[in-house]
Each structure stands twice: as C-alpha cells, then as structure tokens.
Amino acid sequence: MDRALVAVLAASMLAMNGCGNGEDGSGSGRAGPSAPGTGRTAQPVITANSGLGRATGRGDPPKAQAQVGVDCRxxxxNRxxxxxxxxxxxxxxxxxxxxxxxxxxxxEAAAKANMRNFSGALETAQEAEEDIGAVDRSLRPExxxxxxxxxxxxxxxxxxDSAAQEALARLKQIGGDVNVYIEDACMVAPDPAALPECATVTSSPTTTGSPPVESPTPVTPGPEDSRTEPEGETTPTGSPADETSEPPDTENGDPQPTES
Structure with missing residues (x-):
C-alpha cells in the first residue's frame, strides 16, 4: 500500500509540472511580465475584423487573395x-x-506587433503599404x-510620432470607432503625452466611468411658496411648513396643502 501511494503521488507531481504553456508562450496572445523590453503585463492584441477576406462590394474577389485574408483572420x-x-x-x-x-x-506585421516586435512590425507594415494597391478593391478596406x-x-x-499621426489620419479616413485604435496606441506609447489624442483616453474617471449618483437636496419652502410636496418627500426640520402642515397621508394619495 505504501509503495502504491508513493507511485500515485509521484505521478500527480509529474502531471502538475507538465501543465502550462510551451517554452515560447506561443498561442497565449498575452504579454506576461517577462515580455522583452517592458515590465508591463497588459498590451493591445491586434486582430483582424470579421470581414477580412470577404468582399465588401459587388463582384467576386480573387479567390487566392480572399483565402490569404481568411487564413490571416x-x-x-487563434493568437x-x-x-x-x-x-x-x-x-x-x-x-x-x-x-x-x-x-x-x-x-505578418500584425503578428509581430502582438509579439511586441514593434520596430519589425512597423517596417513590415510600411513594406505592405507600398503594394496595398495590388489588393482587390472589394477586399482592400478591411x-x-x-x-x-x-x-x-x-x-x-x-x-x-509622425508615422503614428499619419496612420491615425488614414484610420479616420477609413471610418469606424478610432477610439479603439487610440486606446491601443496610448497603452504602448513610451510617452503618451507626445500623442495629443491620448488626452481623450487618459482623462479623469468621471468622463469614462458611470456618472456619480446625486443625492436630492431638500428645499426649504419660504412663506410665499405654496407648492404641493411630492409623496414621500421629507420637509426639512425647522421650516415654516412644520408649524402649519399636517403629516402627509401616504395611504390616500398625494398630501394636500394646509390652509393658512
């Protein structure tokens, strides 16, 4: 029995040590603490839109080009x-x-950027831009x-920064929600302040989070104020209404003002 128990425990330890990602971390799509050149644990993941490889207009695109787009997407x-x-x-x-x-x-450029090889990604993207006109028009927007x-x-x-602004201008021409792109860029920029658009995504939490819940401020009625108090609202203590008004009848509808 003792030997069998030891064998089971040894097998369990081997199974635990064998779990996890491969040595190169491929397939995870995450930049962990050991990502080269940075101590950040979060980064944008650039993926293709669902329309990549599909025609956006009339006509059938070249099948070979469409297949490359589908494979890329x-x-x-899969990351x-x-x-x-x-x-x-x-x-x-x-x-x-x-x-x-x-x-x-x-x-290829997008994949390099996702591995944080940004210089290589930019160089490859610039090479691709030179030949982008060869892509069929129906596939080109994506x-x-x-x-x-x-x-x-x-x-x-x-x-x-100059190349970044040029790319952002092209994204604006294409259309869509450019704030998504801006958030990604500002996340990896060594100095977000160098990009003016980063101010729109790094502002105070009140502009991006849920608005604060405001508590109603009681209003003390003056002698000339004869408005009807809404049901359930409390008149502040010490106001003139305390001396002349009866407590509201919450069972029979809205309270009626007391005759002076």
Whole structure:
C-alpha cells in the first residue's frame, strides 16, 4: 500500500509540472511580465475584423487573395502569433500575386506587433503599404484597417510620432470607432503625452466611468411658496411648513396643502 501511494503521488507531481504553456508562450496572445523590453503585463492584441477576406462590394474577389485574408483572420484569432508571422512571411516571399503578398505582409506585421516586435512590425507594415494597391478593391478596406491599426500602434510604441499621426489620419479616413485604435496606441506609447489624442483616453474617471449618483437636496419652502410636496418627500426640520402642515397621508394619495 505504501509503495502504491508513493507511485500515485509521484505521478500527480509529474502531471502538475507538465501543465502550462510551451517554452515560447506561443498561442497565449498575452504579454506576461517577462515580455522583452517592458515590465508591463497588459498590451493591445491586434486582430483582424470579421470581414477580412470577404468582399465588401459587388463582384467576386480573387479567390487566392480572399483565402490569404481568411487564413490571416483565423490565425490571428487563434493568437498563435509566432506561427502566424512565420507562415505569412513565407506567403509574402513566395510566388503568389502581389495582392496575396501584400495581404500576407499586413498579417505578418500584425503578428509581430502582438509579439511586441514593434520596430519589425512597423517596417513590415510600411513594406505592405507600398503594394496595398495590388489588393482587390472589394477586399482592400478591411486589409487597410488592419494595416494602419498595426502601423499606428507600432509607430506609437517606438516613438515615431509622425508615422503614428499619419496612420491615425488614414484610420479616420477609413471610418469606424478610432477610439479603439487610440486606446491601443496610448497603452504602448513610451510617452503618451507626445500623442495629443491620448488626452481623450487618459482623462479623469468621471468622463469614462458611470456618472456619480446625486443625492436630492431638500428645499426649504419660504412663506410665499405654496407648492404641493411630492409623496414621500421629507420637509426639512425647522421650516415654516412644520408649524402649519399636517403629516402627509401616504395611504390616500398625494398630501394636500394646509390652509393658512
């Protein structure tokens, strides 16, 4: 019995030690305390919109380009950013069309940014921007949204304020809620004050949280005030109404003012 118990306990300890992420942390999509170059435990995660790889207008997009977009969206959604960067890098340097390569570079850049390789992400995003015109028009809006989201966050992270403002301007042209992009950029910027838009997301809690609940302030009626008191409202002690008014009848409806 003793030997069997020891064997069970040993097996349990081995199982516990074997649990957890891989050595490289791939697939988690989180930046832990050991993230290189930073002590922060939180960072934005750049993923593709649900429309990436789908036509936004009439006509059928090239199937190969659409497939690269769908693969990008799926892989970023799985948050295995290391594998995503590797595979999309292979597509970008492969023998596909310029449109396929441009979409792959955008996806590779986003994956690099999610691994906090912001300088590499910005460089890859800038390369992708040069060929973005090769992407089919029906697919381009979603690809550009991912491209400039990545470029904006990466430029903010490396302190390239000029490139960050250019990317933000493009995001505004595309449309949508730019506050989401601004929050991401300000989260990684070494000096958020260098980005004027960060003031809109780092203001006092009263502008972003729930409004405070205000307590009603009792009003002391003057001699000339003959208004009817609402049911359940208490007249302040010491007011003239204490000497002339009867307690409100809460069972028979609203109280009636007392004749002077």
């Amino acid at each position: 799926t892989m970023l959604g 295995d950013f290391k594998t995503t960067a590797e595979k999309m890098g292979q597509v970008a340097s492969g023998g596909g069309s310029e449109g396929e390569k441009a979409i792959a570079r955008v996806c 690809v550009e949204a991912l491209l400039y989201h990545t470029a904006y966050v990466s430029a903010a992270a490396v302190g390239d």
